[in-house]
Amino acid sequence: MSFGSFFNPQSVAIVGASRQRGKVGYEILSNMLAAGYQGKIFPVNSKAEEIEGLKCYPDLTSIGEVPELVVLVIPAKVVPAIMQECVKIGTKSVVIITAGFKEIGKEGKALEDRVVQIAKQGGIRVIGPNCLGLIVPANKLNASFGGDLPAAGGIAYLSQSGALLAAILDMANANGIGFSKLISIGNKADVDELDIIKAVSDDEDTQVIAGYLENITDGDAFVRQAGQISHIKPILLIKSGGTSAGAKAASSHTGSLAGSETAYESAFERAGIIRCDSIKQQFDYAQAFASQPLPAGPRVAVITNAGGPGIMAADSIERRGLTFAKLDNGTINKLASVLPPAANLYNPIDVLGDALAERYSFALNAALDDPNVDIVLILLTPQAMTEAAATAEAIVKISREKPEKPILTCFLGAKKVEDGVRILREGKVPQYDATDGAVSTIKVMSDYVRWRSRPKRVVKLFPVNRRKVENIVERHLRQGIREVGETESKEILEAYGFVTPKGSIATTAEQAANIANQLGFPVVLKIWSPDILHKSDVGGVRVGLNSEQEVKDAFDLMMYRVPKKRPEANILGVLVQEMCKGGKEVILGMNRDPHFGPLMMFGMGGIMVEVLKDVSFYLAPLTADEAKQMLVSTKTYKMLKGVRGQEGMDIDKIAEGLQRLSQLVTEFPQIQEMDINPYVVGPEGTTPIAVDARMSLEQ
């Protein structure tokens, strides 16, 4: 749908406009007027003839023409009736400022549903309710009660919190930050974050999309579509914790280890979204994206008039994995011919404490012309001779003459650099009050460039026996069984190419010894009961049994002890299993997130997973690269690679296991959570073994 009548309406009706100062209905009308809106404004209020010199209408119908945008500032309970009127007159775009809907509970939710229903039937799109309104500076449209119209600029901002938007507006107005659109999405009854992101994705005025969100309406669609838009424009989001809608008691390791934010983190990463921790950070980033070109690479040149800040910047550049540009010989010669002998000609280029604007200009031009430089960071401290304002002017001028490479500045201080800072802001050169803010912005820009140019994601499909899994899953669901036992879990895994240890069930000590004999020693004994999830916890696992006698003794002891600990458990016998030797234990798992679907987990395995918590997560389906990345981001990885002369484990095989599991849980949405723990992996060329596995199905 086109957001034209939201963003650029030719006429706006304000239903509930008021002549009483301090009322929202007054604020919106007076903001519309103060902004200098060029279209027609129709105040609607049955109790007034005229407001602020505008003719006031008793209702929408009596306007006699169709307002392109209708803003509602009326009590919640009358909103449905006015929505009906909107349908009748044929308006297509409505902003509902009014609160008292979903956010107040059940009754409010019912009212909101009613409004959405009317809107859907009448082909109306609704922003809100419970929002601050909408602002489009370029069109002098301020249909909000958020504050004064800000400057026009390249940032589109959407916020799920109205109050926060008001604060942002105030901050932006004080710092001269410009916006293309500001949209308060409120309860998102109809128009949600994805609608807005899509609407501004091809908006010529918008260079960067930023927002504050508490939740995402449709996780799947968001990852797919925002991921495509990220390729065109950077998306910077703050996602506050909030409550996890799908929070539930988790019975698997994966379930208990995945926090409510894990899926969001993973989804944002997949969609290329830049997650910000604070408004300050978000605007640090947004200003650079909005005003500067993207860097071609990560090589930074620093120009400074003082050693200290230069070193600080250099440290931060190194720490963040950016590259310190190695200046070209031509550049160094050029600098040598003009800068005083004491100046440092290498990166950071130190133009010295007495540098005037001219010396800065020269160094900046030289750095921008250097083929080894992708980004320039200019530091300035206000020393006795420093010309902060003139230097700022020179930088602005050069940034216009040479718009190919990003320039960021960090004028340190306050009063003495004040004018310079203002000139930079007005000249659209991003200015930071600390080196770290500038460097982290550079990092985010270069990460974004790398994300955009990464190879296309290809998810490998393994040949598997899908039919077999279908049968097992369907049988369980038919019988209303949620927990899939170890045997069947392993059958499922085998159908997807996993190898499991050999073994069978014994009900007597004699039988256990016989099975052990056939398998060959050593063997492992495990208690066999559908009611016992974590066998070790109840003394239900004995490893390294080396003789018939040891097996018999272990059997008897287990059958004596476990029922004492878990009298209610239905014990079916003991599993005698071949023992895997010499490998390392990892865990592969999945927990289905209510918003984003299957979230894969990898980590250090065994019975200490919950204690060590050395795990990583990523959303399925996984590519080979993503699976590998999951391994690399754990500490366990170093151990698996082999430390101090130890033999390394077969990393690719582990990554393949994750991919196979990812395929299984993608093809079977009925699987709610599962893990393989331990997955015993060996050196290069050996096959990992799924020693223990469990899974649960949807309810």
Ligand code: ADP
């Ligand atoms: P649970 O997780 O229910 O306690 P497991 O089957 O995972 O039971 O066994 C617990 C631990 O015992 C494993 O983490 C592993 O260290 C060890 N173990 C179990 N079975 C084997 C086996 N077949 N080979 C080697 N070690 C095993």
Ligand code: MG
């Ligand atoms: Mg286990």
